[in-house]
Structures are given as C-alpha cells and as structure tokens.
Amino acid sequence: QVQLVESGGGLVQAGGSLRLSCAASGGTFNVGMGWFRQAPGKEREFVASISSISWISIRTRYADSVKGRFTISRDNGKNTVYLEMDSLKPEDTAVYYCAAGTDRNTFSTSSMVRSWGQGTQVIVAS
Numbered sequence: 822q823v824q825l826v827e828s829g830g831g832l833v834q835a836g837g838s839l840r841l842s843c844a845a846s847g848g849t850f851n852v853g854m855g856w857f858r859q860a861p862g863k864e865r866e867f868v869a870s871i872s873s874i875s876w877i878s879i880r881t882r883y884a885d886s887v888k889g890r891f892t893i894s895r896d897n898g899k900n901t902v903y904l905e906m907d908s909l910k911p912e913d914t915a916v917y918y919c920a921a922g923t924d925r926n927t928f929s930t931s932s933m934v935r936s937w938g939q940g941t942q943v944i945v946a947s
Contacts, residue, residue: 823848823936825919830941833909841904843919843938851875853922854902858915869893873925882927909945916940
C-alpha cells in the first residue's frame with residue numbers, strides 16, 4: 822500500500838498561486854495519481870488526475886472549476902506529484918488530498934482511489 826504525504830498548503834490572497842506536492846513511498850508509483858479537495862460542510866470533490874508515465878501517453882483530467890487555472894504534473898524519479906494552482910479564488914479554500922489510483926489511467930471518482938494522503942489546508946483570502 823503506497824503512503825502519500827502532501828505539503829505546500831497555506832494562506833494566499835485571491836489571485837495568487839500555490840504549489841502542492843505529494844510524495845509517495847512504500848508501494849508502486851506506476852499508477853494514476855490525483856488530487857481531491859473538501860471544503861467545510863461539503864463533500865470531497867475531484868480536482869485533477871494524471872495517468873502513469875507508462876500509459877500510452879501522459880493524460881490529465883481536470884474538474885471544470887479548475888480547468889485553465891490548475892496544472893497537475895508528476896516526477897517519477899522523485900515519486901512525487903504536483904498541483905500548481907494559479908489565479909486562486911476564495912472558493913478554492915479546502916483541504917486538498919492526494920490520491921493514488923487503482924490502475925494506470927486517470928480517474929475522477931473516489932471509487933477509483935486506492936490510497937489517500939492526510940490532506941493539506943489551502944486558504945484563499947478575498
């Protein structure tokens with residue numbers, strides 16, 4: 822079972838940027854990886870995912886709410902996945918969770934997640 826540890830959360834002004842990192846250890850990194858988030862009082866929602874580097878070609882998937890503002894990437898040499906968040910809005914405020922998928926493809930639902938990180942808080946001030 823892969824262990825995931827997120828970092829990079831914090832407080833930022835609206836319009837600013839943050840980069841989240843997720844370091845994986847203890848299992849195969851050759852799976853799709855992604856990010857979800859959960860705001861207070863709301864359900865956990867999909868943000869972005871990226872396929873394994875061994876997939877036919879690297880694929881990414883984004884929630885409509887973050888498309889064009891967030892970028893997901895991975896460094897297999899470092900067993901790390903990143904989420905670059907630009908043009909942040911107050912509604913992006915949430916705990917962000919790193920996720921490892923059940924296979925090499927991208928994913929967008931919790932049912933396709935095998936492992937979760939502990940989460941990192943992102944607060945966007947207006």
